[in-house]
Amino acid sequence: MTEDMSIESYLAQGGVLSNPHNVPSRYRAELLKLMSSFVDSELAGAAGFADIINLGPGIKSRIAAARIVLEKTDHADKVLKIMAEFGVDAERYAAHHPWTARLDREAAIGTQRHEQDMRLAVFNYPLTTWADAVVMNLLMGRAVGVQLADFQTLSYQPLAEAFRAISLVETRHAELAEEGLVALIADTDAAELQASVDYWWPRVSASFGTADAGRIDALKAMGLRRSSPDEMRTRWEAEAKVVLTQIGLHAG
Template identity: 75%
Template sequence: MAEDMSIESYLAQGGVLTNPTNVPPRYRAELMKLMTTFVDSELAGAAGFADVINAGPGIKERIAAAKIVLEKTDNADRVLKIMGEFGVDGDRYASHHPWTARLGRDADIGASRTEHDMRLAVFNYPLEGWSDAVVMNLLMGRAVAVQMAEFSMVSYQPLAEAFRAVAPVEARHAELAAEGVTKLAESGDTAALQASVDYWWPRVAASFGAADSTKADSLKAMGLRKSTNAELKTRWEAETKSVLDGLGLKAA
């Protein structure tokens, strides 16, 4: 960075930061929010999926589910280590929140958070059995793919590198979910699968945040976003509808 250039100008022109020592306060706050949301969502998602491992119809499915739980926890740990460089106690953090806590199935909180932690709202809803969990994992897995493509380009280099490592792991989770949904559909379980799509679609859609958010410009200036919430959601809708069509299912 040129000595006569402010950090704000440097970031606005596509610059990157590499350690906590030169991170300005506002940037730090938004960066911590991004990392916390990811870590909390991964840990809450893993906790919820762990409860349905033994509901898998066969050994292969149970192994896949257990692997997803392990890898989501590992993904959280990867980013939590970066948070540790900002002073976060990773060991205390992992045991501090009730990751298994869920609201009622009929609750409707939109994109709002609860008092539990910073998990995306979708991870506050309970899974109901194997097919429901697989559908949720498919829809949310596609959403994560869109979000990872976005966040793999953030201006904080260590985090961008972590997200680039996480992206293919999360992509494989979505692939496993698609395989699971395909197998269930072939067994004639289409009605139950469609009911789960109808339930989870609006809740996953809400994870992209408000379409009219006013923070996009400031986040873009800091290099923490390149697309708006609406653009990311539209991308997810198009890609996921195509996947569902191939499975004989319809978006809600």
């Protein structure tokens, strides 16, 4: 960055930052919001999936589920370490909210979040059966893949690098869910699986948020967003529909 160029102009031209002490105040606020949403979603997702491990139909499925819980918690830890560089108490963070808390299955909250809990709204809903968990993990795994593809080019270099490493593991989670659903379709009532798809589809779709053009443009200028919510949602819908069709199900 040249001496006569502002940080805002530097970021707008594709520049990257790596020191928490050099970031502008609005950039810091948006970056922390992004990291909080990711960490809270990983912790809540891991907590919800942990409750379903022992419903797995066999030892291999339970090992896979336990690994997913472990790795999602590790992903939260990776990003928490970056948040700690901005003054967040990482040691206390994981205990500040009951991550296992869930709302009623039919609660209509849209994209609403609690100010002390930045998890994506989809992680407020409970899993009911092993099949339900596999369907949710497949749809949300694909959504996370789309979101992480966008986040890997963030202008805050340490976080972008963390997301690139996390993305490889999250891709495997989605693959495991697809393998699990293929196994389930062979000996499970297809109507039950389709009911779970119909339930989770709109809730996962809502996890991309809504498009506030002004804010999205500002995030793009800061290098904290590359695609709009609608663009990411469209990519997810296309990918998820292909996978479901191959398995013998259809989009909700």
